[in-house]
Amino acid sequence: xxxxxxxxxxxxxxxxxxxxxxTTVFGLGAGLTAPAAAAPPGFPDLSAFAEADPSQHVQRSKxxxxxxxxxxLTCSWDYIDEANRHVPVQxxxxxxxxxxxxxxxxxxxxxxxxxxxDTYVSPVYVFSRDGDTTCxxxxxxxxxxxxxxxxxxxxxxxVTDGGVACIDPILNHGFVLQPAGSWVF
Numbered sequence: 001x002x003x004x005x006x007x008x009x010x011x012x013x014x015x016x017x018x019x020x021x022x023t024t025v026f027g028l029g030a031g032l033t034a035p036a037a038a039a040p041p042g043f044p045d046l047s048a049f050a051e052a053d054p055s056q057h058v059q060r061s062k063x064x065x066x067x068x069x070x071x072x073l074t075c076s077w078d079y080i081d082e083a084n085r086h087v088p089v090q091x092x093x094x095x096x097x098x099x100x101x102x103x104x105x106x107x108x109x110x111x112x113x114x115x116x117x118d119t120y121v122s123p124v125y126v127f128s129r130d131g132d133t134t135c136x137x138x139x140x141x142x143x144x145x146x147x148x149x150x151x152x153x154x155x156x157x158x159v160t161d162g163g164v165a166c167i168d169p170i171l172n173h174g175f176v177l178q179p180a181g182s183w184v185f
Contacts, residue, residue, distance in 0.1 A: 038172075039167055039169065039172070040172070040185050042176065042183075043165060043167065043174075043176060043185075044158055044160055044165045044176075046149055046156055046158055046167075049147055049148060049149035049158045049159075050147055050148050050149070051148075051149060051150075051151065052068070052144055052148045052149065052150045054066060054079075054150060054151065054152040056142055057141055057142055057144075057150055057152070058079050058152070059140070059141070063078065064078070064079040064080070065077070065078060065079055066078075066079040066150070066152040066153065067140065067141035068141050068142060068143065068144035068150050068157065068159075069138035069139065069140070069141050069142070069143050069144070070093075070138065070143070070144060070159055070164060071138070072093050072094035072096075072135070072138065073091050073092065073093040073094065073095070073138055073164060073177070074091065074092055074093055074138040074139065074140055074141065075089055075090065075091035075141075075157055075164060075166065076089070076090060076140070076141060077089045077090065077152075077153060077155055078153065079152055079153055080153050081153075082153075083154075085153060085154065086153075086154050086168050086170065086171050087153050087154070087155070088110065088111035088125070089111075089155050089157060089166045089174070089175075090108060090109070090110040090111075091108065091109050091110075091164060091166070091175075091177065092106075092107065092108040092109075092135075093106065093135045093136070093138050094106060094135050095107040095108075095109060095127065095129075095177055095182060096162060096163055096177055096178060096179040096182060097163075097177070097178050097179050097180055097181045097182040098127055098129060098182055099127065099181070099182070099183075105129045105130075106129070106130050106134070106135035106136075107127055107128055107129040107130060108127070108128045109125055109126070109127050109128075109175050109177065109182070109184065110125060110126065110128065111124070111125050111126070111173075112126060124173065124184060124185070125173065125174065125175045125184035125185075126184065127182070127184070144157075144159045145159060146159050146160065146161055147159070154168050154169075154170055154171075155167070155168050155174075156169065160178065162178055162179045163176065163177040163178035163179065163182070164176075164177045165177070165178075172185070173185060
């Protein structure tokens with residue numbers, strides 16, 4: 001074997017070894033990324049909903065916000081284009097199926113903030129009621145129809161028959177608003 005053939009053989013062997021090492025490292029790395037947690041039992045199957053274009057639901061200002069309305073609710077959250085940010089969704093209006101409430105009540109589902117520094121007391125959402133049965137008309141964002149979902153800043157919200165379901169699938173926190181009983185997780 002002449003020196004040129006030997007160099008070619010060594011070079012091709014080295015390339016194969018580097019390729020194998022990189023494939024192994026990146027393959028293992030892909031397996032180490034945090035998978036999305038399974039949605040809790042009773043949460044709607046989001047794959048059954050049509051994706052809405054998030055760019056049509058963003059309000060640009062000093063603090064960008066993404067949101068949508070239904071015939072009875074307005075839902076919104078901070079729009080931050082950072083993969084590792086997790087911001088809470090807030091919905092207000094006629095909340096169906098509130099625990100301990102009779103009928104539909106005006107209220108809010110939100111995640112309590114400890115301060116204005118984007119630090120939240122806990123990942124659990126809470127309900128707040130104002131006691132009124134006549135709520136302000138939903139406005140400020142485009143309508144999201146039954147059967148559609150909106151995904152932005154690690155949140156996905158879907159409009160179901162009679163309600164809304166929202167989840168951060170990485171942290172597995174959110175809520176379901178429905179006449180049969182609304183709940184948070």
